[in-house]
Amino acid sequence: MLLAISVVVAIIFFIAFIVSVKKGQYDDVYTPSVRMLFDDELVKSKPKENQPVNKVKSN
């Protein structure tokens, strides 16, 4: 029984792998690593836009 489960789990992951390759996720393995770092920074730059507004409020 456990054996069957292990094989099924393995096959599920295998199918996930095939699907991801088919979708082209392995075509560009570099850009996402850079893009990942931007998303954090973008949040940082948003408060910048709002800064003047905040100042008005605090004054």
Added chain:
Amino acid sequence: MESCFHCGEECLEENILYKEKSFCCSGCKTVFEILNSNDLSYYYDLENAPGISPKIRDGKYDYLDNTEIMDKLLEFDHGDTKIVSFSIPSIHCSSCIWILENLNKLHKGIKSSQVDFPKKTIRLNFSSEEIGLKNLVLLLTRIGYEPNISLDNYESTEKSVDRSLIYKLGVAGFAFGNIMFLSFPEYFEINEFWLERFKHLFRWLMFAFSLPVVFYSGKDYFISAFKGLRSGLLNIDVPIALGITVLFLRSTAEIVFDMGTGFFDSLSGLVFFLLLGKFFQQKTYSFLSFERDYKSYFPIAVTRIFKENGENREEQIQVYKIKKGDRIIIRNEELIPMDAILIKGDANIDYSFVTGEAEPVSKKSGEKVYAGGRQQGGIIELEALKPVKQSYLTELWSDEVFSKEKRSIFQNLTNQISKRFTYAVLTIAILSTAFWMIYEPSKAWNVFTAVLIIACPCAIALAAPFTLGNLLRIFGKNHLYLKDANIIEKTAEIDTVVFDKTGTITASERDHIEYEGIELTDEEKQLLSGSLRASNHPLSRSLYNILKKHNISSPDSFTEHTGQGLESTYKDLRMKIGSSGFVNPTVTVDAKVQQKKRVEKTSVFISANDQYKGCFSFHNSYREGLAELLQELSKYRELIILSGDNDGERERLQGMVPEGTKMYFDQKPGNKLQFIKDLQKNKRKVMMVGDGLNDAGALAQSDVGIVISEDVNVFSPACDGILDAKKFRDLAKFFELSKSAIKIIKLSFFLSLIYNLIGLGFAVSGNLMPVVAAILMPLSSISIVVFTTLATQFISKKLK
């Protein structure tokens, strides 16, 4: 010296201050303004001076309004939503990715954009109502990311990406892992209760897992072995295919007749490692293309003039539609797509693409101009003589060299050894079987298969891929980008190196000048600089850039005589700058001989108030370290210089090249190709080192064609490798490393033979247990991988 905040170039000519930042030109400033006003200045926080100075030419992209051309470029077009992909060679850093993926902030018509950094492409999803394709391209160009749109884009059908190796590797890895799990218990606990109960299930599961490994992942080995055998070649895939077959059949037989566990673990491990080697060797530089032809250089469309109701009108037309007799317009910096006759305008055509001749040629109306020339200067009007595909340059591509596969002839080292190896293995297998037949016939079958299994040349097959694959990466880090790993093996065998001259052994910029004649006075120098600045002729531009800038006096009057020179006055000083005939029409006979000598170099003559002063001669400056490099190479190889230029530089070259170097001048592209062919007929292994389209034939014909490139992102003709010009002098080291790589591969062969002998010891004596095979096979493979990796790292230390 201030450097530009946007592009990092030094602000030489002007220094524009804006918001307390310096910019080298108004273009850079504009980009900053655009980004700053759209809250995109984070661009400059990511990297220092990440920008590219934009170059905009009016009317260049007008053809994008042509719906037919647009349809060809668009990837997806449904109503308002359109998707297009561009290749943008100037993508170079993380700032580029960031700005290009935030284009939607610049224009609301852009829905989304995604950059593929290794390929240097961008995929844009935009709304055609809000922003047209032309404006989209202009927007990109304005911020310095000019997409490259060439005839290639027009013809390219969607290339399907070949991912089969990843699938095969995935399947093999998946099966390998699972089979290892399933076979592990039986390695140790032979008679345990639960194991006894379940071992049949385990074995059949392993069998099931091994099926896709043999019939899908290992498929290529069978095909290649079959092809090899059919053409009478015992390539390395023959013993591999034999090994896989025997492993599978024997293992299946064992579990069917309940004789043992079989060798499914070794089988899947073997295929997995082999594919891993293949995968490793397959390093690709996706941003480079090694298969370019003229189409990557040619524009998609040109401006055609036609008469309608007696009025001249312009339209953008696809270049293939140009017929004989059509009138077209070529603007500054545009490429002439077909052979034509000049009708109107000052043609100043740079044929460096085609002939390698660095000097632009002036043409008068009525003269013929050829495809591949680039107009420098004003607008010209041409009448087409031939359609694009039949022009002189494009005809070169109809030579058979460009259609045939180069690789098939090459017999690599691995296949050379595999022949002997296969015979040896078969002999041992038959002999030992014969021995056991007499001694103990029941074991004979066992021994026969064991020998074939253990002798499967996994380690041998891995030696070359890992050595070469690793070296390929090391070369890549050192800016020599090779098409594939076989090139390294071929390079090691090269005995003749042919160099192109212009652009290859000389730097493409001419920055070496010499002045002969009477010293110019300060006033004259000032006027000279001033006049040169006003002129658009390429020679004036480069002379102006080289001359130290004095106080510049703007000329009071200035006239440019096309194809001849400049005439300018300042106060009572009148200067003529230009060709010898223009400046000094009354040369004495004696001086004429001298003049002739000078003409062969590129010269600019100067006279003041009708008195001849002297001339500036441009020299091609040779690449740094050229003499040493040639000296180094000439030790083991014959060197030949093949130039499309005239022989004006012969004497200077003679001083630099080692003795015995042959030099040929005035070689047309076709001659070069033929020259290489002749060398090869004499059993020479030829490397061609070139740079432009004029070498394209020779590059394709040679055993190894290397292109020298000042900027690897711009185009280079079809070749086997692209070498960054800055690394030109390392060429000798690359040769040396290739030779060392061959030595490493041979050593690895020796190492793996030792493993094979140990294995054969087990096999011949009839004691091969599955666990021994399961240990020995990965062990030999991994140690070969480790050995080759370390060894290549060690030899490549020389490069740094």
